[in-house]
Amino acid sequence: MSPGSATAVAGASPPHFVLVPMMAAGHAGPMLDMARALASRGAFVTFVTTPLNLPRLGRASSDDAPPIRFLPLRFPCAEAGLPEGCESLDALPGLALLGPFNDACAMLRAPLVEHLKDAAGDDAPPASCVVSDACHPWTGEVARELGVPRLSFDGFCAFSSLCMRQMNFHRIFDGVDDDRCPVRVPGFPIDVEISRSRSPGNFTGPGMKELGEEIMAESARADGLVVNSYAELEPTFVDAYETAIGKKLWTIGPLFLMSPVVSTATAEQDTTAIRCASWLDSKEHRSVVFVSFGSLVRSSLPQLIEIAHGLERSNRPFIWAVKPGNLAEFERWLSDDGFESRVGERGLVVTGWAPQKAILSHPATGAFVTHCGWNSVLECVAAELPMVTWPHFAEQFMNEKLVVDVLRVGVPVGVKDAAQWGVDSETVVATREDVERAVVVVMDAGEEGASRRARAIELGRKAREAVARGGSSCRNVELLMEHVTQKKSMA
Known part of the structure; x- marks a missing residue:
């Protein structure tokens, strides 16, 4: 028609x-x-x-x-x-x-x-x-x-x-x-x-x-x-x-x-997008891990610290979009801990908004650490990328089952219980060891990793054909x- x-x-x-x-x-x-x-x-x-x-x-x-x-x-x-x-x-x-x-x-x-x-x-x-x-x-x-x-x-x-x-x-x-x-x-x-x-x-x-x-x-x-x-x-x-x-x-x-x-970015967002694109342009093909948990998740400072050390220990390039409940507290930790100086150009921390679709579709991006919100899952699938699954609340644990058990393009970080949206908690649900393990596995270039990536590529092809x-x-x-x-x- x-x-x-x-x-x-x-x-x-x-x-x-x-x-x-x-x-x-x-x-x-x-x-x-x-x-x-x-x-x-x-x-x-x-x-x-x-x-x-x-x-x-x-x-x-x-x-x-x-x-x-x-x-x-x-x-x-x-x-x-x-x-x-x-x-x-x-x-x-x-x-x-x-x-x-x-x-x-x-x-x-x-x-x-x-x-x-x-x-x-x-x-x-x-x-x-x-x-x-x-x-x-x-x-x-x-x-x-x-x-x-x-x-x-x-x-x-x-x-x-x-x-x-x-x-x-x-x-x-x-x-x-x-x-x-x-x-x-x-x-x-x-x-x-x-x-x-x-x-x-x-x-x-x-x-x-x-x-x-x-x-x-x-x-x-x-x-x-x-x-x-x-x-x-x-x-x-x-x-x-x-x-x-x-x-x-x-x-x-x-x-x-x-x-x-449709571009609806503000001037500040345009600046962030240019910064991310420039940084990605300097990285090798499919080498970067992108970490983002959507618009509603607010991670506690103890959990952010575990993520930071896990990313550092993985020894993989990463972009990390952070939306903490207390931004000033997190930025103070970044400065005092020396995290950014240790990872240097291997890591890029973005506080607040990040151009998610553009990052996922960039040739340098190789995997996505996601909260399993359905929009993010679809964007990752369309970008032909495997993902590390870290559900938080709502239907995200069920999305994880689809991604990991049915589509077989995901590696679970291992979260056992849901967080409660809108409730502040200092609980750490995934340790630095959990983060390091999941990132290393999803970026693995061996037979299992190659099969996972091949399935992701096929799903992305079918997504484009569908529309x-x-x-x-x-x-x-x-x-x-x-x-x-x-x-x-x-x-």
């Missing part, structure tokens, strides 16, 4: 997709990529955000970039009991505010419905469907008020999403007293065991259990599911997930490969538009 042909199905206006992401960098980014993919094929796209999140999304600078209508709704911080400015997950000062944050998100329902009804027939066609993050169950009511289908966007892989569904559906931890006791997940295509301490139950607190049940209920009512993965990466689990939910599932990833490259014209993910975007257009014509 060529761009614009979805419009021809209905013979009228193009389908109007209303996209509602979770307000967090790791959630909003893939949905913005989805918005570009839909808009480039002729859809009208409204992207819901908030005033403080809007500048973080950036704009496509080229004249031929697909048009997207950004809708910044006022985020009701005060009404929900949040400090002003807490408009995204990564802006929350602690776990205690997660409940109020979700309450604030739910308060967007009425203004969103009102805006979409007022805008219909004015500067936009009526909404054809709502595509929202699974963590926004309130959008189900938005879709019902508008009389349109709701599609749930799953920011996880099919493997982890199916695993979580089966865990919740069968309530596998009922009656299990030992948090570290592995429990088999029923109805899963392969034998998988997981303990409560490694399960995605890290976001606890008042109202969280009820929110989880509401998310499950609304997911069951959704018209279908959109997944940021590609069929060739996890075919068994995509099929099994679709069968389990009894609904259509569209794999349309990796979404960052689907959309045009190319005629590829599975490209076709699924077109089929998704066709599905919504047909629903629109029948309304």
